[in-house]
Amino acid sequence: GRGAFRRRFGIPVKATAYACLQTIFKVDPRFDSVAKRILEADSDAVIVLKELPMTNQVGQLVRARMRKELSEAQLARVFFLPPLSDQDYADAYGAVDVLLDSFPFGGHTTTMDAFSAGCPVVTLPTDLMSGRCTLGFLRFLGLEKELVAATIEDYVAIALRVGGDPALRA
Numbered sequence: 624g625r626g627a628f629r630r631r632f633g634i635p636v637k638a639t640a641y642a643c644l645q646t647i648f649k650v651d652p653r654f655d656s657v658a659k660r661i662l663e664a665d666s667d668a669v670i671v672l673k674e675l676p677m678t679n680q681v682g683q684l685v686r687a688r689m690r691k692e693l694s695e696a697q698l699a700r701v702f703f704l705p706p707l708s709d710q711d712y713a714d715a716y717g718a719v720d721v722l723l724d725s726f727p728f729g730g731h732t733t734t735m736d737a738f739s740a741g742c743p744v745v746t747l748p749t750d751l752m753s754g755r756c757t758l759g760f761l762r763f764l765g766l767e768k769e770l771v772a773a774t775i776e777d778y779v780a781i782a783l784r785v786g787g788d789p790a791l792r793a
Contacts, residue, residue, distance in 0.1 A: 628711070628718035634669060634702050639786045642671035642719040644704075644712075645733050648681045649725035653775060655692040657723070660779045662697045665786060670701045671719055716740030721786045724757045726778075731756040738764075743785050743792055745770050747778040 626636045634640060641661055643650060650672060658670045674682045682703060689701060707715065713736065716722070722737040724730050724746035730737075734757045737744050746757035748771065761767050770785070772778035785791045 625718045628714045632702065632704055634671060634718070637667070638669040638700075639665055639667045639721075640669050640671050640719040641721045641723055641782055641786055642715070643723040643725055644671070644673045644715060644719075644737075645725040645728075645730055647672060647675055647685055649728050650685050651726060651728075652688055654723075654725070655688050657775060657779055657782075658689065658701065659692050659697060661782060661786075662693065662700055664779070664783050668700065668786065671704060671715075672701070673704045673715075674706055712736075713740070716742045720792055721745060721782050723778075723782060726754055727751060728753045729755065729757045734760055743770060745772065745778060745782045745785060747772045747775065 629636045643654065661668050662670065672685065686703070689698060693701070704715065716737050717740045719742060722733070722742050722744040724734060724744050726747045727749040729746055729748065734744050738760070744757055744761070746761065748755045748758040758767070758771055761770050770781060772781050
């Protein structure tokens with residue numbers, strides 16, 4: 624379950640887990656400031672990212688960027704999941720509280736995986752088709768007003784609202 628997954632990967636069980644489980648090369652540099660704002664605003668927050676199976680060079684670049692943006696205390700609340708089995712990957716969605724859709728290249732399969740686990744997805748759509756799939760899904764589900772952001776500030780505010788209210792995550 625949720626607690627077992629978190630313990631296995633060193634994620635605090637009682638934390639509010641905001642995850643971007645996209646392939647790590649989709650984690651745009653603007654995401655670093657999003658992580659910082661979430662960690663500043665929610666003292667219970669952790670950020671969860673996923674490593675690539677074939678190389679960790681991109682993960683190292685993301686870590687280096689985050690070291691410039693985040694304090695040491697904030698960095699201690701950022702968790703990088705190792706390459707996961709299919710089952711662990713599916714379990715990850717049930718172990719996090721909010722999925723942060725990557726931007727400008729958003730999710731499709733990742734978003735569907737989150738939905739199948741009942742995990743809410745916050746998105747910041749772009750003008751590109753690759754940044755609008757989650758918008759389409761949320762619009763279809765009637766959740767556009769609740770989970771679709773127009774700006775980075777909206778994206779952070781929506782994530783914090785969902786993360787801070789268990790009823791919104793149900």
